[in-house]
Amino acid sequence: MPGDSGASRRAAMYGADDLSSMAIFSGNYINFGYWQDFTPGLISVDERTESQANLYRTVLRRLEIAPTDVALEVGCGIAVGTVLVLQEFNPSTIYGLDLSQDQLDRAARANFELIARQPDRLVLQRGSALKLPYAGETFDICYSVEAAQHFEELAIFASETHRVLKPGGRLAVATFFMTHPTATTELRELIETIHSGIDVVAAIGSFRDGLLAAGFVDVHVESIGAHVWHGFDAWIAQTEFKDSWGRNWLKAYHRGLIDYYVVTADKNEI
Numbered sequence: 001m002p003g004d005s006g007a008s009r010r011a012a013m014y015g016a017d018d019l020s021s022m023a024i025f026s027g028n029y030i031n032f033g034y035w036q037d038f039t040p041g042l043i044s045v046d047e048r049t050e051s052q053a054n055l056y057r058t059v060l061r062r063l064e065i066a067p068t069d070v071a072l073e074v075g076c077g078i079a080v081g082t083v084l085v086l087q088e089f090n091p092s093t094i095y096g097l098d099l100s101q102d103q104l105d106r107a108a109r110a111n112f113e114l115i116a117r118q119p120d121r122l123v124l125q126r127g128s129a130l131k132l133p134y135a136g137e138t139f140d141i142c143y144s145v146e147a148a149q150h151f152e153e154l155a156i157f158a159s160e161t162h163r164v165l166k167p168g169g170r171l172a173v174a175t176f177f178m179t180h181p182t183a184t185t186e187l188r189e190l191i192e193t194i195h196s197g198i199d200v201v202a203a204i205g206s207f208r209d210g211l212l213a214a215g216f217v218d219v220h221v222e223s224i225g226a227h228v229w230h231g232f233d234a235w236i237a238q239t240e241f242k243d244s245w246g247r248n249w250l251k252a253y254h255r256g257l258i259d260y261y262v263v264t265a266d267k268n269e270i
């Protein structure tokens with residue numbers, strides 16, 4: 001689609017095209033997955049789904065959630081991860097925010113029973129990471145799993161999350177970033193979703209700087225690529241996409257162009 005913008009391609013991907021239905025994902029999750037001790041061998045669909053749940057667990061273990069906490073997930077997708085966080089980490093309430101109404105409709109269907117049983121504990125809302133539809137100092141915890149690669153202005157995302165967090169609140173963001181700003185050209189050649197603008201992909205250093213500029217403290221950047229790329233590539237190799245550009249993610253990692261990170265940051269107490 002020449003002339004099509006990254007934003008409209010993204011809208012289609014999470015709208016009518018329903019990325020979650022593609023064989024590279026499973027269990028209503030849409031992330032690359034976390035593989036603690038990946039060993040080559042046949043991966044079952046259940047194991048693939050578990051890898052995606054484990055990415056959530058990896059991120060949320062870095063935040064100490066108290067039972068009184070109100071949490072926000074930005075880019076919740078079909079909200080199966082949001083529900084995992086609610087059930088395994090037990091905040092009092094969790095808000096799942098996503099730009100795509102189609103994704104939120106899928107989320108409402110997938111989590112119908114829980115929402116009917118505990119309507120006050122899981123709140124799904126449409127909105128943008130760049131203009132969070134909440135008053136200042138609303139949340140104790142804010143996190144995002146494999147969505148920030150779509151946010152056009154990470155500095156605005158940083159200032160928005162800082163605004164909606166209470167003093168002492170904590171942020172965690174997991175996704176892939178460029179290892180250095182000069183990787184763009186090579187990555188565009190290797191990765192179709194970067195070439196098309198679906199993935200914006202900032203350099204990790206600029207995201208860290210944006211968090212500091214927004215007022216966050218104790219910004220901590222951790223590479224988890226060793227637990228992501230090999231398992232994800234092995235899974236792609238089992239699917240109909242085994243001969244696709246999707247195999248280039250691992251190549252880009254091996255060439256030192258891209259990595260997968262968990263970034264945590266705190267908002268100062270006053």
Ligand SMILES: C[S@@+](CC[C@H](N)C(=O)[O-])C[C@H]1O[C@@H](n2cnc3c(N)ncnc32)[C@H](O)[C@@H]1O
Pocket residue numbers: 014028029030031074075076077078081097098099100103127128129130144145146147150151152
């Ligand atoms: C790769 S999916 C990840 C979904 C979920 N976190 C998971 O791991 O299964 C990215 C999600 O981010 C959402 N998204 C993209 N841009 C966004 C934005 N600017 N604000 C909020 N959500 C956004 C998409 O609609 C999509 O549901």
